[in-house]
Amino acid sequence: xxxxxxxxxxxxxxxxxxxxxxxxxxxxxxxxxxxxxxxxxxxxxxxxxxxxxxxxxxxxxxxxxxxxxxxxxxxxxxxxxxxxxxxxxxxxxxxxxxxxxxxxxxxxxxxxxxxxxxxxxxxxxxxxxxxxxxxxxxxxxxxxxxxxxxxxxxxxxxxxxxxxxxxxxxxxxxxxxxxxxxxxxxxxxxxxxxxxxxxxxxxxxxxxxxxxxxxxxxxxxxxxxxxxxxxxxxxxxxxxxxxxxxxxxxxxxxxxxxxxxxxxxxxxxxxxxxxxxxxxxxxxxxxxxxxxxxxxxxxxxxxxxxxxxxxxxxxxxxxxxxxxxxxxxxxxxxxxxxxxxxxxxxxxxxxxxxxxxxxxxxxxxxxxxxxxxxxxxxxxxx
Numbered sequence: 001x002x003x004x005x006x007x008x009x010x011x012x013x014x015x016x017x018x019x020x021x022x023x024x025x026x027x028x029x030x031x032x033x034x035x036x037x038x039x040x041x042x043x044x045x046x047x048x049x050x051x052x053x054x055x056x057x058x059x060x061x062x063x064x065x066x067x068x069x070x071x072x073x074x075x076x077x078x079x080x081x082x083x084x085x086x087x088x089x090x091x092x093x094x095x096x097x098x099x100x101x102x103x104x105x106x107x108x109x110x111x112x113x114x115x116x117x118x119x120x121x122x123x124x125x126x127x128x129x130x131x132x133x134x135x136x137x138x139x140x141x142x143x144x145x146x147x148x149x150x151x152x153x154x155x156x157x158x159x160x161x162x163x164x165x166x167x168x169x170x171x172x173x174x175x176x177x178x179x180x181x182x183x184x185x186x187x188x189x190x191x192x193x194x195x196x197x198x199x200x201x202x203x204x205x206x207x208x209x210x211x212x213x214x215x216x217x218x219x220x221x222x223x224x225x226x227x228x229x230x231x232x233x234x235x236x237x238x239x240x241x242x243x244x245x246x247x248x249x250x251x252x253x254x255x256x257x258x259x260x261x262x263x264x265x266x267x268x269x270x271x272x273x274x275x276x277x278x279x280x281x282x283x284x285x286x287x288x289x290x291x292x293x294x295x296x297x298x299x300x301x302x303x304x305x306x307x308x309x310x311x312x313x314x315x316x317x318x319x320x321x322x323x324x325x326x327x328x329x330x331x332x333x334x335x336x337x338x339x340x341x342x343x344x345x346x347x348x349x350x351x352x353x354x355x356x357x358x359x360x361x362x363x364x365x366x367x368x369x370x371x372x373x374x375x376x377x378x379x380x381x382x
Contacts, residue, residue: 005042006042006365007044007073007075008036008073008074008077009076009078009097010032010033010036010043010045010046010077011061011076011077011078011079011093012029012033012047013029013079014048014049014224014249016051016052016225017221017224018216022211022256026253026256026257026260027162027163027164027165027257027357029079031165032077033250034165034357035356035361039358044067045246046060047060048061048083048084048085049061049224049228050083052084053086054083054084057232058228058229058231058232059228060231062231063237067242072096073097074098074099075368076093076096076097076099076101077103078103078135079105080103080132080135081104081128090134094134099136099137100136101138101139102131102132102135103140104139104140104141106142107141107142107145108124108140109125109142109144109148118276133154136155137155137157138156139364140157140159140160141162142278142279142302143159144302145157146158147159158364159376160364161308161355161360162279162281162355163285163356163359164289164355164357166357166358168257168258169351170261170290172292172340172344175265176266176267177204177266177268178267179201179267179268180271180330180333181205181206181266181269181271182194182270182271183263183270183283187276188274188275189273189274193323199327199330202330202331203326203330204267206263206267210259210262223249227245261286261290265291265292268292269294269316270294271295272284274320280299280305284309284315285355288315288351293316293333293339293344293347294309294343294347295316295317295318295326295333297317297318297319297326298320308376309347314343314346314350315347353379354376354378354379355376
């Protein structure tokens with residue numbers, strides 16, 4: 001029996017300028033959209049602009065009712081953390097489809113010291129939980145959040161390990177520099193790690209990634225500014241006009257992502273420093289996709305996350321309380337080419353067999369249909 005093609009409304013997060021947009025990796029939003037379209041689903045994609053409420057004339061969402069008309073959907077996929085939705089919009093969304101899937105790209109709970117550094121994070125869980133009342137399902141990047149919400153029983157939750165598009169996964173690349181690289185915001189302990197004497201000359205935060213050597217960031221800013229202005233001035237937002245905008249956005253995002261992967265190839269390894277987020281962030285998967293060995297801290301209290309990649313085979317892990325241990329792991333890669341080749345080859349294979357965006361979307365669609373969650377650390381039987 002042939003499964004009907006699902007009709008999906010995909011509401012993704014986007015930003016008004018590249019300075020903000022660069023923090024949102026291609027795989028977590030547009031990569032999912034790409035995989036959904038490749039799956040054969042009938043997808044209407046529409047961005048929700050950061051810090052712009054859904055009624056603002058410059059936000060595509062203010063035209064969504066008009067574009068949808070009387071049409072209904074089988075599923076709605078919607079970002080839940082950062083977009084600005086009012087209750088009326090969420091109530092309307094809940095009537096569009098029998099399945100409403102929210103996705104949460106960050107942790108919902110943090111250690112006390114994190115709240116002292118970032119008090120606004122206290123509001124995140126409350127905001128998401130309130131929005132979950134309009135959802136039937138939710139994907140969560142932190143495995144503990146999924147466990148907690150399933151225990152609560154008000155919504156069906158699934159852990160959502162990150163991925164990369166299959167066509168972005170590259171073969172090994174030789175380092176341009178002998179040090180390891182870290183890209184990311186300097187908060188918490190990260191500044192002190194970069195300045196730690198044991199890591200001097202071993203770990204570097206490079207300058208701006210390679211897209212800043214091109215016109216792409218300026219083109220991104222121009223696209224968003226002109227589109228917002230046109231919408232505010234009454235542009236007729238038809239599905240055809242939206243698709244033309246999306247084609248430009250996809251091209252820019254894809255081209256910039258390719259340059260981002262090249263940026264990760266600069267050093268002997270890509271390092272993941274301790275993070276507020278309790279999981280492997282995108283840079284772990286993206287470093288592997290770039291053909292580089294990845295060194296990551298273990299994630300305390302997250303056994304399923306730590307089992308995604310085998311230590312000493314796919315990845316090198318280090319104690320999140322020990323800069324000295326990280327330094328030791330970097331030196332090993334500087335001195336042992338066979339270790340580098342083993343890690344890169346195994347990680348590439350694991351990405352291709354377990355962590356592509358295309359595979360993850362199929363797993364999500366299946367879960368929405370039958371409720372059975374995938375073991376993301378094991379290859380499924382054919």
